[in-house]
Amino acid sequence: MNSIQLIGLEGIPEVKPGDALAAHIIDAAVRRGAPLERHDVLVVAQKIVSKSEGRLVCLAEVVPSTFACSVARARSIDARLAELVLRESRRIVRMNERVIITETHHGLICANSGVDYSNVPQEGWVALLPQDPDASACRLRDDLKERLGVELAVIISDTFGRPWREGLTNVAIGLAGINPLNDFRRQKDDFGRPLRATVLASADELATAAGLIMRKTSRLPVVLIKGFSFEAGDHSMKELLRSKEQDLFR
């Protein structure tokens, strides 16, 4: 019927290392009266995934390198934070006096390698991105399947900046059970002519849409999306990453 619903799952408690996210999500969905059904998409904020996996670091335990110290000094940031940003990165894409844009070990390009203070309960601690966000999404999908008998698509999202445009939007940093790209290149437009260059980034579109509900200050780390028809299957967020050779902006 050409209608999509985005439902924020409220009341997920503060997630601790080792927590089963699937249990929290099912509880929240029950409370919300929103059944988790086949063909639904679940978008989960990276922060709770990282917390459940214990990807939290106490800055007091980080010893910064000489390079990290010099990077930090030029930007008036904590040298231990700079050290983690560098450790989580494969290379630096750009730096100026305000930001460090890196390519993470996963191949994601973002500010500070995704290392972030916000919504981490312990003062002086930061959260890192999950080590393997596709694997995190798979585990959650499998766990939900085991508990509910239902196969969903799972997308792990984070909030990234973009070149050229102000403001952040959510993108997909990990996924399971969904083709992240929707290829219309072999289809025709409304007048029977082939569509050129039209591959839509469905997983990013879904993550961004979920961001409309997943605001930073509201405790809403999980959004259930109903009514979007997607191609199921085994895929990876790597399909969303343009290769260096194809990229004009690295």
Place this chain on the structure above:
Amino acid sequence: MNSIQLIGLEGIPEVKPGDALAAHIIDAAVRRGAPLERHDVLVVAQKIVSKSEGRLVCLAEVVPSTFACSVARARSIDARLAELVLRESRRIVRMNERVIITETHHGLICANSGVDYSNVPQEGWVALLPQDPDASACRLRDDLKERLGVELAVIISDTFGRPWREGLTNVAIGLAGINPLNDFRRQKDDFGRPLRATVLASADELATAAGLIMRKTSRLPVVLIKGFSFEAGDHSMKELLRSKEQDLFR
């Protein structure tokens, strides 16, 4: 209730120069049984706006410059198309053997200055972006207000590529009645600490979400979004454009 609905308005006829989009949209909403209400957001595909404004060009009438001919030759594209791409641009941001990324006169950075063959009924014609997409959004918003007595937010969207990531997503290229940025910088996270660097690009998030319904091959150029609370007011898509001085990728 932390729930957002995206409703595709079907059955909008092929738009012709001079058509009142507001009338088409109201008809489609009535048929859909979806009332247009205060605080709703209407996302409208650029293509129908361009058509209603007569922003269509017959390639046979375009005389390419020497530079356009050389640009076209290196990429095996139509020299008259290259001429339009150059005319619609303020400067070339990057070129390779496949694409031309330009900054349009509006300040948008995208492939081919947004000049596009798809879904244009006349063979050999192309559509240009609206001359002033904010003004287009304002006119539509005013016309809807006059006909319905209701103040909506209007966003005009187009489908753009991004650096680093595969696949296209919708972004806002014009808007009326909505603050395109949602600034959380003075708010606190869930643990009472200030949120750093968190300005969300709401208008782009809304445009991208609408893209989930507005697929290229389905005649669905208008999506109604209900349940998103936004800051109303006089704003411009220019607020979404990062200044050249602040940008690391130009």
